[in-house]
Amino acid sequence: MVHLRIVVPEDRCQKVLDLLEAAPSTSNLVFLAGAARQPKGDVVLCDIAREDASVLIEDLKELGVGRDGSIALEQIDSQISDVSYQGTVDGAVLEIMYDWCANGVPDVQLVFH
Numbered sequence: 001m002v003h004l005r006i007v008v009p010e011d012r013c014q015k016v017l018d019l020l021e022a023a024p025s026t027s028n029l030v031f032l033a034g035a036a037r038q039p040k041g042d043v044v045l046c047d048i049a050r051e052d053a054s055v056l057i058e059d060l061k062e063l064g065v066g067r068d069g070s071i072a073l074e075q076i077d078s079q080i081s082d083v084s085y086q087g088t089v090d091g092a093v094l095e096i097m098y099d100w101c102a103n104g105v106p107d108v109q110l111v112f113h
Helices: 010-022 050-062 089-103
Strands: 002-008 027-037 040-048 070-075
Touching: 002 010, 002 050, 010 027, 010 040, 010 050, 040 050, 050 070
Parallel strands: none
Antiparallel strands: 002 040, 002 070, 027 040
């Protein structure tokens, strides 16, 4: 997972929120109206799946966020939240791992493509 801290001019914030809400891997989405002072604007915080980061960052740059605001990224080493993982690839893998830890690894062969 990647944590994003986005400072976005007020006039584009709803587009940024819509973009992030539409991405299935977005979790922990936080909106802080008018919280940023330099550059001035709204602050949006969220976590996204690493595999979606480059696409979402390009979309944010197309909205001018990198030019008129800022985009900060941090790698998340660990996160504990069943709710945050719902709807993500990592979430599906995590659910399987939880099941295996609780019930033992089933006698199956896994094939990855």
